[in-house]
Amino acid sequence: xxxxxxxxxxxxxxxxxxSQVTGNAPSTESVGNHMKDRMGNAHLYxxxxxxxxxxxxSSIANAQLxxxxxxxxxxxxxxxxxxxxYTAVFHITQKGKTAESTDKFMNGxxxxxxxxxxxxxxxxSAIVIDMLTMIPVYEYEVEKKVFNKRFNEVPKGFEMxxxxxVQFKKVxxxxxxxxxxxxxxIYDIVKVDYYTKNMEExxxxxxxxxxxxxxxxxxxxxxxxxxxxxxxxxxLAEAKATSFPVENYYQYQAYSSSSLDKGKRGEVVxxxxxxxxxxxxxxxxxxxxxxxxxxxxxxxxxxYNLKVQYRKLxxxxxxxxxxxxxxxxxxxxxxxxxxxxxxxxxxx
Numbered sequence: 001x002x003x004x005x006x007x008x009x010x011x012x013x014x015x016x017x018x019s020q021v022t023g024n025a026p027s028t029e030s031v032g033n034h035m036k037d038r039m040g041n042a043h044l045y046x047x048x049x050x051x052x053x054x055x056x057x058s059s060i061a062n063a064q065l066x067x068x069x070x071x072x073x074x075x076x077x078x079x080x081x082x083x084x085x086y087t088a089v090f091h092i093t094q095k096g097k098t099a100e101s102t103d104k105f106m107n108g109x110x111x112x113x114x115x116x117x118x119x120x121x122x123x124x125s126a127i128v129i130d131m132l133t134m135i136p137v138y139e140y141e142v143e144k145k146v147f148n149k150r151f152n153e154v155p156k157g158f159e160m161x162x163x164x165x166v167q168f169k170k171v172x173x174x175x176x177x178x179x180x181x182x183x184x185x186i187y188d189i190v191k192v193d194y195y196t197k198n199m200e201e202x203x204x205x206x207x208x209x210x211x212x213x214x215x216x217x218x219x220x221x222x223x224x225x226x227x228x229x230x231x232x233x234x235x236l237a238e239a240k241a242t243s244f245p246v247e248n249y250y251q252y253q254a255y256s257s258s259s260l261d262k263g264k265r266g267e268v269v270x271x272x273x274x275x276x277x278x279x280x281x282x283x284x285x286x287x288x289x290x291x292x293x294x295x296x297x298x299x300x301x302x303x304y305n306l307k308v309q310y311r312k313l314x315x316x317x318x319x320x321x322x323x324x325x326x327x328x329x330x331x332x333x334x335x336x337x338x339x340x341x342x343x344x345x346x347x348x
Contacts, residue, residue, distance in 0.1 A: 061239035061305035070235075070311040071221075071228060075213045077206040077304040078284065079291040083194035088174060090164045090181055091188040095137065095157055102134075102158040109184045113164065116180035122168055130163040163190065171297060194244055196300055203240050206304040209289045214308055228310045235309040243282055245298035251277050 061076075092109065096102030114127055137159050143150040164186070166177055178189060196202070218228055255273045279298045284290050287303075333345040 061241040061303040063237040063239040063305040063307045070309045071226075072307060072309050073214055073217045074305070074307045075210040075217075075289060076287045077210050077289040077291070077306075078282065078287040079202055079206055079302045079304075080281075080293065080295050081196050081202055081300040081302060082297070083171070083300060084197050085167055085169055085195045086171060086174070087193040087195070088166045088168070088177060089190040089193075090166065090186050091190050092162050092164065092186050093188075094160045094162075096160075097157045099134070099158050102160050106160050106162065109186065110162070110164065113181060113184045113186060116183065117166065117177065120173060120176050120180065122166060122173075122177075126167040128165040130165060132161040132163060134158065134160045191246060194298070194300055199242075199302075202302055203304060206240075206289070206291065206302065207238075207306070209291070210304060210306040213288055214306065231313050231315075233311040233313055235311065237307045237309075239305045241303050243301040243303070245279060245300070248280050248282065248298070248301075249277055250280050251275050 063074075092106065094102055094106040094109065096105055110129060114124065117127060118124070135158070137156045138153045139156040140151040141154045143152055168174070168177065174192065181187070181189070221228055253273045253275055257270070281295045281299070282301050282303070284293055335343045335345050337343055
């Protein structure tokens with residue numbers, strides 16, 4: 001009995017150690033949108049966080065060529081690029097009884113925020129205030145009558161909304177920026193944009209690496225005495241794309257729910273489950289060339305796809321030799337003898 005218990009505990013320990021290595025975020029390719037553990041009650045819901053302008057993870061370049069019967073070589077390149085600068089967008093809402101007081105309170109919060117940003121080394125030239133709306137706010141006032149009540153909509157005050165765009169160079173500064181914003185009751189960070197200089201230079205480097213890889217693949221065929229470039233029509237297709245970090249954030253819920261015994265009845269109130277977010281970069285496995293493969297922080301991911309088709313041209317048709325037919329005219333003379341016989345006369 002003790003031996004059986006030891007084996008069971010060893011199996012359970014092995015199972016949990018595997019889950020620790022894998023992590024709670026499941027692979028969406030193998031798990032899908034819903035998974036249960038061996039007990040049947042642990043739920044994992046992976047779901048990608050998308051901006052309104054992105055609906056699919058479509059930033060892997062994919063060049064297209066027709067397939068007639070040619071030899072096709074393909075190279076897929078990935079380059080991870082750290083951003084040269086970042087822009088964080090914060091949203092601020094301010095309410096007040098009058099337009100003047102609303103504007104005054106808003107300007108006070110913004111002034112305190114920008115002063116603290118200056119202490120972090122962010123100049124005023126890197127801060128842009130984007131005015132959104134300034135609208136009156138209404139509420140209902142109850143007017144009591146003898147037999148009923150009337151609800152009259154009356155002005156309550158004003159509401160002002162603004163966005164603050166903050167540009168910074170080091171990603172670690174973002175924590176300090178958020179702390180400074182919270183001190184002035186600015187809690188809504190809308191998004192963080194990533195920018196890099198010399199985008200075309202990055203793609204040119206990927207193109208050079210792709211051509212080198214294509215030539216290496218051609219030499220592989222030459223080892224088998226297959227000359228791809230002889231009497232061949234060559235067709236090229238290329239595609240490039242950029243994947244931003246906002247496109248690669250996922251969310252999931254990991255929890256274990258209790259089950260009620262049969263026979264117990266009543267209203268079930270489930271606890272609120274925590275939602276986890278994580279950055280899931282484009283994996284390296286689908287690429288032939290990977291530049292800067294190690295990803296520690298969210299980065300810009302550039303992809304370049306090159307396809308080359310080698311279509312053998314038909315062999316040229318050899319012209320048939322011209323055959324001349326020469327007809328030689330031969331003259332024959334016949335002699336009719338007095339006795340009526342026909343005699344061929346020799347002619348020289």
